[in-house]
Amino acid sequence: MEAPARDHDLVLFGATGFVGELIAGYFADHAPSDLRVGLAGRSRVKLEAVRSRLPVAAHDWDLIEADSERSRFTIEQSLSLSMT
Numbered sequence: 001m002e003a004p005a006r007d008h009d010l011v012l013f014g015a016t017g018f019v020g021e022l023i024a025g026y027f028a029d030h031a032p033s034d035l036r037v038g039l040a041g042r043s044r045v046k047l048e049a050v051r052s053r054l055p056v057a058a059h060d061w062d063l064i065e066a067d068s069e070r071s072r073f074t075i076e077q078s079l080s081l082s083m084t
Contacts, residue, residue: 008038013066015039016046024050028058040064 010027014020020041027037039061041047047063054061 007036008062009036011038011040011064013040016041016043016050021050021053024058025054028055031057033057036062038062038064040066042066 010031012020012024012027015024024037024039027035031037037058039047039051039058040063041050042065044063044065047065051058051061051063
C-alpha cells in the first residue's frame with residue numbers, strides 16, 4: 001500500500017513562540033531548499049509576523065492555523081479507534 005501524499009515534510013507547531021521562532025530561523029538558514037515547511041500556530045496574524053522576520057528562504061512557507069484542543073481530541077479519538 002502506498003503512503004498518502006503529504007503537503008509538507010515538516011510542520012513546526014508552536015512557531016509563534018520564542019523557541020519556535022528560533023527553530024524556524026535555523027531551518028530557514030540551514031535546511032535544504034526543497035524542504036517543504038509549514039509554520040503552525042493558533043494565530044494567523046502571529047504566524048505572518050514570525051514569517052516576515054525569518055530569512056528570505058522562509059517567506060514562501062505555508063502558514064497553518066491550528067487548534068491545539070481540536071488536534072488533541074482528534075489524536076485521542078484516533079488512538080481509541082485504533083485500539084479497539
